[in-house]
Amino acid sequence: MTILVTGATGIIGRQVVRHLLDRGQKVRALTRDPGRAVLPDGAEVAACDLTDAAGLEEAFDGVAAAHLINFGGDHQPLASGRDIVEAAERAGVGKVTVLAGWREGTLEPAVRASGLEWTFLEPVQFMANFLTDWGQALRSTGRVREPYGDRKSPPIDEYDIGAVAATVLTQDGHHGRSYHLTGPEVLTARGMVAIIGQVTRRDLRFEELTPDQVRREWSVPGGMPSLSLFRAFSQAAGVGDADLVEILLQMYGTPNEYGTALTDQVEQVIGRPPRTFAQWAAEHADHFRPAAAA
Known part of the structure; x- marks a missing residue:
């Protein structure tokens, strides 16, 4: 299956791409500027701006699962959350992770109200x-x-956040969970x-x-x-x-x-200590x- 990674050139997105490829998954990595993207070999790099609904249909085409971020290029919460979720549902996406925990925008409530199988990832620092x-x-x-x-x-470590996201996207049993990652x-x-x-x-x-x-x-x-x-x-x-x-x-x-506060949720998900x-x-x-x- 193809797994979509938004914010693929960011600190966490890059790690999600890395872990998914290591697991043998097909990865579509979204970025606003593919020409400047430096990503591992094997990733399909695609242009898309999450704040622009026009490109979402193509971005989600053929995608079975997705890693979503809740902010745009200006680091402000996305105003296009409903558009993103609707595009994902129309494409038949089944499962999403959401990198959350900054400030809630329109994406989180749209995901919660959707028919998607969702998991929120909430790292502190x-x-x-x-x-x-x-x-x-x-x-x-x-x-x-x-x-x-x-x-x-x-x-x-950002490496561990990527490992958690990749595990959740490729395994069952995480729907409706919000993981406080430390x-x-x-x-x-x-x-x-x-x-x-x-x-x-x-x-x-x-x-x-x-x-x-x-x-x-x-x-x-x-x-x-x-x-x-x-x-x-x-x-x-x-x-x-x-x-x-x-x-x-x-x-x-x-x-x-x-x-x-410390949590053991990284180890619970990936089976090793952070x-x-x-x-x-x-x-x-x-x-x-x-x-x-x-």
């Missing part, structure tokens, strides 16, 4: 985010300068910098900023560091840097039970070293 969040700073200065160094999270351990930001230091054999430090230092340094033009997707979300929503700083301070400084942050960091060690040392 991708380990891959630290490539953009900390990579440049650690390469150039050996320091991460942020507030609340003891804030906690159970980050998950790594195997709760770590602090300070502790993760220390782990990166160990695997790169560098003296890396977490330098804690006070909230007032953050307001002074990050609110000026060019002062805001690249922090995963929050800037993209905020720009699309028209939120300025000063307001974004307050949002981030509140998020970092307020313990969140859901965001720090990979550790140390394993992920060792795999990406060169990204955190200066170019001459990589």
Whole structure:
């Protein structure tokens, strides 16, 4: 059967494609710009913009299952959720996974109300985010300068999210489930910098900023560091840097039970424990070293 993967060139979509191909599945990988897509051999790369209903019929033609994302190119929740679900149902798609957990848009309720066999995947924090969040700073200065160094999270390797999606799409027994996906351990930001230091054999430090230092340094033009997707979300929503700083301070400084809770749902689905942050960091060690040392 052909399995459709939306957002195929993204952090998670790329891993879903990889795992499905490893399982011998036929994969149609959707991207807005196939000419720039770098995907594993064997994937059928197709052009489609999920925000444009016109191309959905062709995208879903001959597809038996699909991995869906709930946001478009601007990282805003999709307004075309009903169109996507209707196109999938007309094509005879039986099963879908939905990468959810950011902000609910029109896709999630349309999926729940449909006749599709659905499963929601809700990872809390991708380990891959630290490539953009900390990579440049650690390469150039050996320091991460942020507030609340003891804030906690159970980050998950994007490889494991892809494995969960591929398993759900190719096995039965997951309909109607929402999987809260985490790594195997709760770590602090300070502790993760220390782990990166160990695997790169560098003296890396977490330098804690006070909230007032953050307001002074990050609110000026060019002062805001690249922090995963929050800037993209905020720009699309028209939120300025000063307001974004307050949002981030509140998020970092307020313990969140859901965001720090460990689950065993990765192991329940794929039959092995999730990979550790140390394993992920060792795999990406060169990204955190200066170019001459990589």
